[in-house]
Amino acid sequence: MSLMAIKRYLKVQQRASLFEIKQALGLQDVEQLRQMLRVWINKGCVRCEQCQPRCAASCQGCPAASSHTVYVWQA
Amino acid sequence: MSDAKLTVGLIGNPNCGKTALFNCLTKGRQRVGNWPGVTVDQHRGELVFADQKISVIDLPGCYTCAVASADSPLDEQIACQFLLSEQVDVYVNVIDACHLQRHLYLTLQLLETGVPVVVALNMMDVADKQGIEIDQAALARHLGCPVVAMVANRGEGAEALCKAICHAAAHPHCAVATPLPTKLSQALTELGTQCRSHLAGHLSERWVAMRLLEGDHLVQAKMSAELILATTEIAQQLAAEVGEEADILIADARYQAIQRIVERVWTRQAVHAGWSATVDALVLNRWLGVPVFLGVMYALFFFTMHVGGMFQESFEILGRALFVDGVGVGLQQFDAPDWLLGLLAHGVGEGMVTAISFIPILAAMFFGLTWLEDSGYMARAAFVVDRAMRALGLPGKAFVAMIVGFGCNVPAVMATRTLENQRDRILTALMTPFMSCSARLAVYAVFVAAFFPVQGHNVIFLLYMIGIVIAVISGLLLRASVLPGEVMPLVMEMPAYHWPQWRAIARRTGQRLSGFMRRAMVWIIPLCAGLGLLTHVPFGQDSLLSWLGRGVTRVFVPMGLNLDNWPATVGLIMGAIAKEVVIGTLNSLYQQLAAHQLMPVLSWQPLEAMQLAWQSLIEHAQALPSGLSTPIASLAPAQNLGAEAYGQLLRHFTSTASVFAYLLFILLYFPCISTMAAIRRELSLGWAVFSLLWANLLAYGIAVGYFQLATWSQHPTQSATWVTAITLCFAGLFMGLRWLTQPPSWARRKG
Numbered sequence: 110m111s112l113m114a115i116k117r118y119l120k121v122q123q124r125a126s127l128f129e130i131k132q133a134l135g136l137q138d139v140e141q142l143r144q145m146l147r148v149w150i151n152k153g154c155v156r157c158e159q160c161q162p163r164c165a166a167s168c169q170g171c172p173a174a175s176s177h178t179v180y181v182w183q184a
Numbered sequence: 185m186s187d188a189k190l191t192v193g194l195i196g197n198p199n200c201g202k203t204a205l206f207n208c209l210t211k212g213r214q215r216v217g218n219w220p221g222v223t224v225d226q227h228r229g230e231l232v233f234a235d236q237k238i239s240v241i242d243l244p245g246c247y248t249c250a251v252a253s254a255d256s257p258l259d260e261q262i263a264c265q266f267l268l269s270e271q272v273d274v275y276v277n278v279i280d281a282c283h284l285q286r287h288l289y290l291t292l293q294l295l296e297t298g299v300p301v302v303v304a305l306n307m308m309d310v311a312d313k314q315g316i317e318i319d320q321a322a323l324a325r326h327l328g329c330p331v332v333a334m335v336a337n338r339g340e341g342a343e344a345l346c347k348a349i350c351h352a353a354a355h356p357h358c359a360v361a362t363p364l365p366t367k368l369s370q371a372l373t374e375l376g377t378q379c380r381s382h383l384a385g386h387l388s389e390r391w392v393a394m395r396l397l398e399g400d401h402l403v404q405a406k407m408s409a410e411l412i413l414a415t416t417e418i419a420q421q422l423a424a425e426v427g428e429e430a431d432i433l434i435a436d437a438r439y440q441a442i443q444r445i446v447e448r449v450w451t452r453q454a455v456h457a458g459w460s461a462t463v464d465a466l467v468l469n470r471w472l473g474v475p476v477f478l479g480v481m482y483a484l485f486f487f488t489m490h491v492g493g494m495f496q497e498s499f500e501i502l503g504r505a506l507f508v509d510g511v512g513v514g515l516q517q518f519d520a521p522d523w524l525l526g527l528l529a530h531g532v533g534e535g536m537v538t539a540i541s542f543i544p545i546l547a548a549m550f551f552g553l554t555w556l557e558d559s560g561y562m563a564r565a566a567f568v569v570d571r572a573m574r575a576l577g578l579p580g581k582a583f584v585a586m587i588v589g590f591g592c593n594v595p596a597v598m599a600t601r602t603l604e605n606q607r608d609r610i611l612t613a614l615m616t617p618f619m620s621c622s623a624r625l626a627v628y629a630v631f632v633a634a635f636f637p638v639q640g641h642n643v644i645f646l647l648y649m650i651g652i653v654i655a656v657i658s659g660l661l662l663r664a665s666v667l668p669g670e671v672m673p674l675v676m677e678m679p680a681y682h683w684p685q686w687r688a689i690a691r692r693t694g695q696r697l698s699g700f701m702r703r704a705m706v707w708i709i710p711l712c713a714g715l716g717l718l719t720h721v722p723f724g725q726d727s728l729l730s731w732l733g734r735g736v737t738r739v740f741v742p743m744g745l746n747l748d749n750w751p752a753t754v755g756l757i758m759g760a761i762a763k764e765v766v767i768g769t770l771n772s773l774y775q776q777l778a779a780h781q782l783m784p785v786l787s788w789q790p791l792e793a794m795q796l797a798w799q800s801l802i803e804h805a806q807a808l809p810s811g812l813s814t815p816i817a818s819l820a821p822a823q824n825l826g827a828e829a830y831g832q833l834l835r836h837f838t839s840t841a842s843v844f845a846y847l848l849f850i851l852l853y854f855p856c857i858s859t860m861a862a863i864r865r866e867l868s869l870g871w872a873v874f875s876l877l878w879a880n881l882l883a884y885g886i887a888v889g890y891f892q893l894a895t896w897s898q899h900p901t902q903s904a905t906w907v908t909a910i911t912l913c914f915a916g917l918f919m920g921l922r923w924l925t926q927p928p929s930w931a932r933r934k935g
Contacts, residue, residue: 111436111439111440111443112432112435112436112439113428113432113436138283138285138286140283140286141283141285144247144248144286144289145435145439148431148432148435152429152431152432
């Protein structure tokens with residue numbers, strides 16, 4: 110669990126959802142990941158955007174799908 | 185007993201149980217809730233343990249003690265400011281055992297202060313159910329501070345915690361330092377040396393140096409320009425050498441330390457997701473979430489009016505026997521003049537009877553609301569509504585404050601402190617007064633009982649929903665005009681469900697109820713007495729109050745008030761002080777109008793009153809099952825109870841359209857002086873005045889618009905004129921506000 114790992118991942122991917130970052134970095138706690146991303150957001154390196162994921166149109170919808178947050182690397 | 189008092193600060197992430205622990209330690213009665221952001225200010229309490237006096241300070245929840253900017257949530261700033269300004273002997277860091285990893289970040293920051301820290305590992309019962317095991321001894325070893333397992337809401341572990349606090353204060357331990365990169369450590373030592381001359385006694389140099397390198401807004405504000413310059417130079421040099429900025433290096437070092445600790449002390453066995461996940465699948469469902477929320481709110485009002493209403497008549501009978509008949513007969517014994525009898529028995533007495541008769545309804549409402557809050561459902565409701573709110577471009581977290589507004593608008597305005605930027609704070613504070621507070625419920629209940637005896641709970645539910653809709657529309661208009669900006673996503677910790685404790689619910693219900701009664705009594709007695717006097721001051725052929733009331737009532741004629749119905753206008757004016765007094769005022773004035781026609785004969789028969797009250801309770805209890813389809817009918821006054829006031833009410837309001845327009849105005853206009861004071865305190869005088877004007881304009885426009893539309897067939901030309909005028913006024917107001925804050929390009933060029 111490292112801020113640098115998040116930075117490296119987002120720099121390569123450019124944009125990723127909370128779930129994608131969590132899976133890629135093998136993290137357990139989503140809230141912890143949000144806090145870590147907040148560090149980068151406060152630095153102005155990451156911007157978060159709200160958008161509807163592709164799956165939301167076809168499924169019954171889970172909380173993660175309906176409040177989909179995408180983090181965009183912008184440094 | 186030791187004279188030296190220990191000062192202990194309770195600090196932790198939101199919703200980890202700090203206030204539950206505070207209440208457990210100090211036998212305090214601070215409000216607790218199963219959602220983040222319940223505490224938005226610091227509270228103090230005292231306790232004595234083993235002859236040691238301990239002063240406990242409960243702080244608002246925060247995730248970090250570094251304030252990144254002036255826009256950080258106010259509750260977080262309050263907690264961080266406390267760390268800088270207060271001399272504390274021991275910090276008790278409350279940690280939710282279910283989310284150890286997340287909570288340890290603040291723990292490491294607290295350990296860096298150099299002040300002794302005791303970790304209270306709370307909610308161990310929930311962690312057990314989730315299959316979580318924490319090696320407490322290993323955790324204490326890795327952190328270098330005592331760790332006490334607790335279930336704060338049951339008081340388990342409180343004694344061990346007090347022992348640990350006393351021991352930590354007497355024998356300060358040496359916390360395990362977070363391993364830092366060498367270059368960063370050298371930079372901190374260098375900056376710490378330069379900080380030495382700038383510090384107050386209780387702050388450690390290295391901690392302040394760390395805060396400065398992290399860009400802590402509050403610490404920077406306390407330091408000299410010279411030291412800030414030195415910080416910038418050291419930070420730039422470090423960034424050039426390491427390739428990363430100091431604040432990132434510090435935060436990263438903490439996260440890596442947490443990772444190492446958690447790997448060694450925390451294990452989780454796979455457990456079945458259980459009923460909690462099943463309930464969440466339903467209440468957080470994309471399609472069912474909002475209908476479930478509406479259903480829950482409907483059930484709440486149904487319970488309030490049905491179960492609470494069952495006791496209302498009994499309370500009224502007993503209240504009247506005591507405050508009207510008892511006082512009246514007592515005065516007659518001393519040959520008191522009629523005007524004094526009218527003033528005390530029929531004015532103040534009736535006002536008090538009105539307030540007392542609402543105790544059961546409000547108690548049921550507070551009970552239901554507290555149950556929902558404590559169970560963890562309200563946090564889910566905020567999450568569900570957040571989607572809809574964000575789709576409209578409004579901050580989802582605003583809904584948390586709006587839910588608080590169902591109880592009282594004042595704490596709702598204060599709850600805006602948890603929002604993350606000033607624009608959202610202002611927007612939410614301007615939206616919350618449209619939520620129907622408990623005092624408004626009392627007004628609705630009286631009118632509904634008189635005019636909508638069948639299915640009246642639907643009318644109340646409708647009014648609550650209209651309040652939410654108007655708050656949202658209001659937010660949209662303000663966002664599109666005076667408060668433009670980006671919406672922050674809702675980041676909210678979802679609390680675990682738990683079965684609320686009856687004692688805690690009863691205590692909180694009692695607190696809310698006593699708050700209502702205190703406010704009501706404080707205002708009702710002097711107001712009713714004042715109104716009683718004014719009705720006896722002659723002016724021409726009528727009283728001064730009647731003359732004044734009739735004058736102001738002209739303004740309300742377009743929303744269906746008759747000129748004769750001046751008591752309703754006086755009720756609105758008095759309601760600006762506190763909504764609790766609207767019904768008291770109406771009752772007092774209508775009773776006095778009735779008394780002008782026929783002064784009721786008073787007789788004090790307490791035993792008969794008690795018998796009547798008991799009979800009424802039995803009758804309502806028996807009617808409970810059959811009354812499910814007409815619950816509000818139980819609120820209708822009996823033939824011999826309050827008949828004068830209800831009779832006047834029915835006589836003066838000539839149509840249900842005018843009643844509903846009046847209730848709409850009550851819902852939307854000036855909330856009360858206390859709410860305005862709260863907006864002034866939290867935002868500014870300017871915003872308080874804006875809120876006042878905005879609410880009154882909306883209330884008048886919507887009430888008049890509704891009445892005119894509802895009575896269109898009776899006077900189409902007049903109604904069309906009013907509706908057009910209101911629409912144009914709102915459009916003009918909106919365009920004017922938008923123009924003022926976002927002038928068109930030609931106006932900007934000219935400027």
